[in-house]
Amino acid sequence: MHKFTATYTDLYQINMAQVYFQQGKHKHKAVFDYFFRKLPFKGGYAVFAGLGTLLEILEDFRFSKEDLKFLSDYGLDSEFLDYLKDFKFQGSIYSSQEGDLVFPTRPVLQVEATMVEAQLIETILLNILNFQTLIATKARRIKKSAGDQKLIDFGMRRAQSLGAYHASRAAFIGGFEATSNVVAGKDFGIPISGTMAHSFVQSYDDELTAFQDFAKSHPQNTILLIDTYDTLKSGLPNAIKVGQEMKARGEEFKGIRLDSGDLSYLAKQCRKELDEAGLNHVKIAVSNQLDEYVIRSLKDQNGPIDVFGVGTNLVIGKPDAALDGVYKLAFANDKPRIKLSENLAKLTLPHKKQVYRIRNEKGELIGADAITLREETQIDHMNHPFDRSKSLSFSNCSAEPLLSKVMENGKRLVKSKSLQDIKSYSEKRLSELTDEFLRFENPHIYKIGISDRLLEERERLRNHYKN
Numbered sequence: 042m043h044k045f046t047a048t049y050t051d052l053y054q055i056n057m058a059q060v061y062f063q064q065g066k067h068k069h070k071a072v073f074d075y076f077f078r079k080l081p082f083k084g085g086y087a088v089f090a091g092l093g094t095l096l097e098i099l100e101d102f103r104f105s106k107e108d109l110k111f112l113s114d115y116g117l118d119s120e121f122l123d124y125l126k127d128f129k130f131q132g133s134i135y136s137s138q139e140g141d142l143v144f145p146t147r148p149v150l151q152v153e154a155t156m157v158e159a160q161l162i163e164t165i166l167l168n169i170l171n172f173q174t175l176i177a178t179k180a181r182r183i184k185k186s187a188g189d190q191k192l193i194d195f196g197m198r199r200a201q202s203l204g205a206y207h208a209s210r211a212a213f214i215g216g217f218e219a220t221s222n223v224v225a226g227k228d229f230g231i232p233i234s235g236t237m238a239h240s241f242v243q244s245y246d247d248e249l250t251a252f253q254d255f256a257k258s259h260p261q262n263t264i265l266l267i268d269t270y271d272t273l274k275s276g277l278p279n280a281i282k283v284g285q286e287m288k289a290r291g292e293e294f295k296g297i298r299l300d301s302g303d304l305s306y307l308a309k310q311c312r313k314e315l316d317e318a319g320l321n322h323v324k325i326a327v328s329n330q331l332d333e334y335v336i337r338s339l340k341d342q343n344g345p346i347d348v349f350g351v352g353t354n355l356v357i358g359k360p361d362a363a364l365d366g367v368y369k370l371a372f373a374n375d376k377p378r379i380k381l382s383e384n385l386a387k388l389t390l391p392h393k394k395q396v397y398r399i400r401n402e403k404g405e406l407i408g409a410d411a412i413t414l415r416e417e418t419q420i421d422h423m424n425h426p427f428d429r430s431k432s433l434s435f436s437n438c439s440a441e442p443l444l445s446k447v448m449e450n451g452k453r454l455v456k457s458k459s460l461q462d463i464k465s466y467s468e469k470r471l472s473e474l475t476d477e478f479l480r481f482e483n484p485h486i487y488k489i490g491i492s493d494r495l496l497e498e499r500e501r502l503r504n505h506y507k508n
Contacts, residue, residue, distance in 0.1 A: 048108045050164040067157040072372035075150040085484030090211045091173030092139035134448040140467030171366040173211040175358040180215025186336040191348040194220040196356030208356040242269040249279045264296040296324035305344035312345040379502040385427040397440035409488040423490025
């Protein structure tokens with residue numbers, strides 16, 4: 042797919058990097074936090090995705106000769122361009138595990154590198170992590186509605202251009218079982234699935250012959266789209282005839298697909314007639330503007346649907362379209378750094394940090410993550426990040442550290458995980474949350490707090506810069 046070179050960035054990153062270089066600050070060490078401020082879809086959690094993609098890109102994130110020529114024509118300093126010839130990310134990254142559940146305000150990932158390195162990777166980091174986390178979260182919500190029914194990503198044609206590629210990856214992490222996206226299937230090891238278009242049926246003079254030819258060409262994977270003309274009067278009877286012909290040949294008719302109309306009603310009628318024809322094994326797949334709410338409604342109506350094909354609403358992350366992830370400086374040149382704001386919710390947290398997930402004496406989640414200074418290892422109390430009147434104490438609890446070093450000197454420290462392993466891990470983490478956090482309407486708020494020491498440091502810096 043797309044070759045990501047170091048010009049996959051915003052111009053202001055390069056502009057700032059040139060100033061750092063000219064002022065001799067390009068080797069100063071910096072720490073940046075990646076986090077987001079609001080959960081997508083008014084939900085109770087987000088599924089972290091995109092880490093594997095990011096680490097793979099960063100291992101070979103350089104400026105090509107063509108990049109440098111372009112930047113020279115733009116007018117950048119020649120000595121700075123000579124420096125960029127050898128640019129390579131050689132920093133460290135501390136991160137949550139891909140597939141874990143993440144929540145607002147707390148660092149999801151930290152970058153430690155030189156100022157230039159940390160600045161030049163900001164845009165691609167946000168581009169990859171914001172998008173894949175959004176789509177994985179949407180996919181997990183859809184999976185909650187679908188339950189044991191199979192989910193297939195049909196979104197490639199409606200995605201924002203090449204976004205379809207990483208949307209398929211994220212959707213699989215979030216719970217989908219297959220994709221229609223062939224290149225994503227090839228590159229990421231995702232099972233691929235597909236049927237036929239209405240145009241295939243329309244290209245024939247009669248529907249039955251179209252079905253018969255398709256079945257002969259794909260005897261192991263015959264799924265017929267039956268709503269081109271009349272679902273119950275034409276499509277279904279012709280599909281049943283083909284199914285019986287296949288049965289006589291010792292082949293197995295796999296399924297039918299509905300792409301329009303009253304999906305619950307049509308599925309019930311199709312199931313009845315398929316069963317009466319001795320085709321009990323044939324699966325019913327549906328598509329057409331599905332999302333977690335439509336699928337929940339179809340399930341509530343007891344529609345006998347086996348497979349849901351979800352497209353547009355999945356891959357564009359409807360209705361949110363973007364995760365508001367940000368990348369903020371927390372430490373530079375051996376000093377903690379802070380960004381002030383009249384809006385308390387936009388105050389940043391200084392210093393190198395760790396995040397702990399709190400569990401009770403039974404090992405169960407209490408619904409809280411605590412942000413601490415990195416050197417802190419004991420915590421039994423946390424403060425609301427922005428409301429000084431709120432705090433939470435927890436005794437007889439354990440604290441699970443969530444940020445671990447995944448990259449050092451620009452090289453991954455752990456072997457790349459398969460998407461199936463990431464998905465399984467994500468499912469395990471999700472199973473630890475109670476239903477109150479998982480519901481779509483008014484979910485419980487997962488608590489995020491900061492340690493006493495981190496609060497003191499933030500207030501010290503806040504007062505210093507205000508005065």
